[in-house]
Amino acid sequence: MARINDNFLKLKAGYLFPEIGRRVAAYTEANADKASTLIRCGIGDVTEALPKAVQEAMHKAVDELGCRDTFRGYGPEQGYGFLREAIADNAFAGLDISADDIFVSDGSKCDTGNILDIFGKGNTIAVTDPVYPVYVDTNVMIGNTGEGDENGRYEGLVYLACTAENDFVPAIPKEKVDIIYLCYPNNPTGASATREQLQAWVDYALKNDAIILYDAAYEAFIQDADVPKSIYEIEGAKECALEFRSFSKNGGFTGVRCGYIVIPDSVFGSTATGEKISIKQLWSRRTSTKFNGASYPVQRGAEAVFSDAGKAEVAALVEHYMGNAALLRTACTELGLKVFGGENAPYVWVACPAGLSSWDMFDKMLSEANVVITPGSGFGAAGEGYFRISAFNSRANVEEVCKRLKALL
Amino acid sequence: MARINDNFLKLKAGYLFPEIGRRVAAYTEANADKASTLIRCGIGDVTEALPKAVQEAMHKAVDELGCRDTFRGYGPEQGYGFLREAIADNAFAGLDISADDIFVSDGSKCDTGNILDIFGKGNTIAVTDPVYPVYVDTNVMIGNTGEGDENGRYEGLVYLACTAENDFVPAIPKEKVDIIYLCYPNNPTGASATREQLQAWVDYALKNDAIILYDAAYEAFIQDADVPKSIYEIEGAKECALEFRSFSKNGGFTGVRCGYIVIPDSVFGSTATGEKISIKQLWSRRTSTKFNGASYPVQRGAEAVFSDAGKAEVAALVEHYMGNAALLRTACTELGLKVFGGENAPYVWVACPAGLSSWDMFDKMLSEANVVITPGSGFGAAGEGYFRISAFNSRANVEEVCKRLKALL
Known part of the structure; x- marks a missing residue:
């Protein structure tokens, strides 16, 4: 069987x-x-x-598909250039992130789960506690953990406690970990991380050759000008962090479905023999093999989020x-x-x-x-x-x- | 690192x-x-x-999202009932497939790759040669194969030759395999499989406790009334086969993105200790953890494919x-x-x-x-x-x- x-x-x-x-x-x-x-x-x-701007863009895109001369079939798996450029220019202005670093998807939940496809076995993986359950469950499913205990904690994961005492931003761990999930503004605690706190995490990642999976799905809600909106505002982050973003909560896309991952060229993982491999190259291959691009009218809707x-x-x-x-x-x-x-x-x-x-x-x-x-x-x-x-x-x-x-x- | x-x-x-x-x-x-x-x-x-019917349905759905009273956010991960029912009633009329057996996605390429998440190591996997490359590459990526040779064949996979001599429908293998990918009407050869040929495959699967992953993305193009449009037309298939379908080629959805998998209750796999586990239950869990449903306007468009x-x-x-x-x-x-x-x-x-x-x-x-x-x-x-x-x-x-x-x- x-x-x-x-x-x-x-x-x-x-x-x-x-x-x-x-x-x-x-x-x-x-x-x-x-x-x-x-x-x-x-x-x-x-x-x-x-938003009306999104509706209008989606209507227009549907009309385009309804006309033979403007019909579009398969799009680029990584997303259309028009959207990748709009994201780079607007969401990461001044942060030296290019359209080529952006991989458009049908949502952040999918991305945070699917990203594990490109990582190997034997990584020590850290998550916060409390945590968005998808990070944990997808690691369990792919075999990165042992059994769970009665509190729902799984053997093999490193849990970083977020408590009122540390303002729900975890302390830097004493042990060496390879992959760290951070989510700020945080789901579920609503906490935000300061520049100093994120700098400490980036410094830790660089020192330990670790990769930070930074979930910034709620960045649009940041009110305080001192709170970083992207991990790439932090010195060194382009060498150690991927960032997950979504149109779900800012543009109201929970039913429309669109998100993206940012992967700079300078983030690397290692093979069993110690060879350095570009994370972007792996994700690009994963994307072209297992994904066929987000829906065209949806990508046009997402582009309109960045219109005036x-x-x-x-x-x-x-x-x-x-x-x-x-x-x-x-x-x-x-x-x-x-x-x-x-x-x-x-x-x-x-x-x-x-x-x-x-x-x-x-x-x-x-x-x-x-x-x-x-x-x-x-x-x-x-x-x-x-x-x-x-x-x-x-x-x-x-x-x-x-x-x-x-x-x- | x-x-x-x-x-x-x-x-x-x-x-x-x-x-x-x-x-x-x-x-x-x-x-x-x-x-x-x-x-x-x-x-x-x-x-x-x-199609105009699809355009109209998508426009209407966008308008619904544009009004607070009819706005929809997250939908069911497995797809909306309206679409699952339309599929069961139209695409599988008379075949005893229920809405509950249908899992709507953003496309068949994703589905045929992602399905491997729920299968374990140690399965003997058979693919045809020639073959849609996604079946092979996703097995390589997840570790179900050894190295590839100069012809692009990977160690560990069983290749079933499709030649002019066998009308591009492979002979039943002598060895026991656990998972078999079949695609009819076939991409790339354009061949179709007869009822007798598919019956032989289903009989083989039942006898060997194997699972058939049946890709029917091109069923709409079948002209000959004798050629089965679904694997479920074959006696016993509900006990051993999943079917992959897509709106890409019939409805012209290559840029719009929608597909689905059919998983009857009666298909099982086994744990390491020999316990039988429902494939539908596993896929349902995978879907709710790693997917957030296909885009709502897209699902309304797909529903319209089944309107008069x-x-x-x-x-x-x-x-x-x-x-x-x-x-x-x-x-x-x-x-x-x-x-x-x-x-x-x-x-x-x-x-x-x-x-x-x-x-x-x-x-x-x-x-x-x-x-x-x-x-x-x-x-x-x-x-x-x-x-x-x-x-x-x-x-x-x-x-x-x-x-x-x-x-x-």
Whole structure:
């Protein structure tokens, strides 16, 4: 019989969000009268309309495909030049990132999982705790870990604790690791990393010949001018870091699907015999063999995010969501809860009221306030005792959540 | 230093189509005067406009995303119910395939590569020769092979020769294999498999507990009512086969991007300890962890392929391309060449004139006829001495290719 990949059997319970979905479905089935007033602040999914500039660009691209003379079939696997150039010129202006360093995809979740294809066995891999579960689960699936324990921690991974004490930016590890996942602004804690903190990580990576996988999917939400928007603002990062970006949260592309990876020429890995190999060359080969490019109308939509009209609309969306975050922060603070994040990120990270675990708080919010949040422990053992509220919602819903929180606690 | 996946270094020269692209670019640079009359019959990329029904559905979906009340963010990773149901009801009517068996993706190239994530090490894997290069290269990349030889054959793979003698449908192997890639209508040979031939393969798979990965990306081009359009028309296939389908060639989605895999509940693999595990369960987990669903407007476009208007337009496109194939067949036959395929597939597979290798013929056609074809040897050692002409083109271009062939030979 064909052998399956046994590593899949090490995976715990199921990805966090399907489990939340299961509990919410069971609740709404038992409480049909409350379903219409349920407010979802769980999964970090945008709620507002797609920017007009993006719509127009997508309409135009569909029309192009509808005409024989302007029809386009297979595009370049790495993405169209028009989009790669728009990204380099706008998202990385002044950072010496070229169009050739950009690999366009159908989203960051895919990219952060697929990137493991090009790495070998035997790397020591570090993740933060709490962590976006995809980083961990994809390492489990590909065989980079041993078994998981009762806290969901897997043998073989190095967990870097993110706590209130270290402002949710992990301390540089004493051991040598080869690959490090960092995500700032952070999902789930909403923390941002300072220039000094990132410089320390880049220095560590250069000293240890490590590679940083830097997830900057939430960079658009940074409000503080001192907080770096890209890892490439840090001296030396072009020699040790890849950066993952997405149009999901700024342009509202969670259903449209587009993201990209930045891979400078100067990042290298090593073969078993110690030969240095360009990471970009490997990813380019992986992309041309296993991918056929993102959808053409989607790439035109993404390009429009960088038009003047698109930029203005994205700025308004960010302002809206960050206004929500401020309201949620204030409401939780006024209730005497310890509140983190929500200032440079669309997530507010809150310590549970005394005596409540993360899932206790999830169940309490669901059954007593009719609000879906995300339990912190779903992101890792160090997330226990916290919950995450997503600021992706209408203003009216966020105001209602603030009211319900006050009534509940 | 982070270790790379050394298997990538086993890959030969580069994927076939980039190599063709390189030669064509060098030629057009040296012969700028001929660039405007160059005719491309190389890569199997559609040329005609996207069906109106698809355009309308995509426009409507973009408008939905442009309105807060009808906005959709993250969709189900496995695809929207509306599309999975349309596929089950239309593409598999009467075959007892349910919406739940369908996993929608951004294309078949991705699917045929990604499916290897869920299989383990130690499987004996069979591919045809000639073969769609993605099957081989993705097995190399994931470590399922040894080194390649000078013919591009990799140690550890079982190659099933497809020759004029066996009508390009391989004989059942004497040895036991665990996973078999079959593609009918075939890329590159244009051959189709009869019911009896497929039944023999399914019987072999059931007897040997093997899994068939059946690529039916070209099923829309089948003209002969006796040729099976799906592997599930074959008794027993639901216990041993996955089927890969695409909207690329019927709906003209090569730039729009949508495909799907069919995985019935009754296909199983085995763990190291012999436990039977559902392939669907594994793929579902892989999909929810490493994918975020195909683009919503794209899924609405794909749904429209099954509308009455969409079906009529697809039928007209197929008739157009198959009319091209008939002209190419006739022209080559009249020149005394041995001609295969092109009757149930949009590819015509032709034996090279005596004394010419596949790449000789490629270079001759490029430099003397200003026409791009695909060298058969690019698909495997058994493809040497053949070339493939794609029927995806305008009628005028195909007529011109026929003229130039006659002038050349």
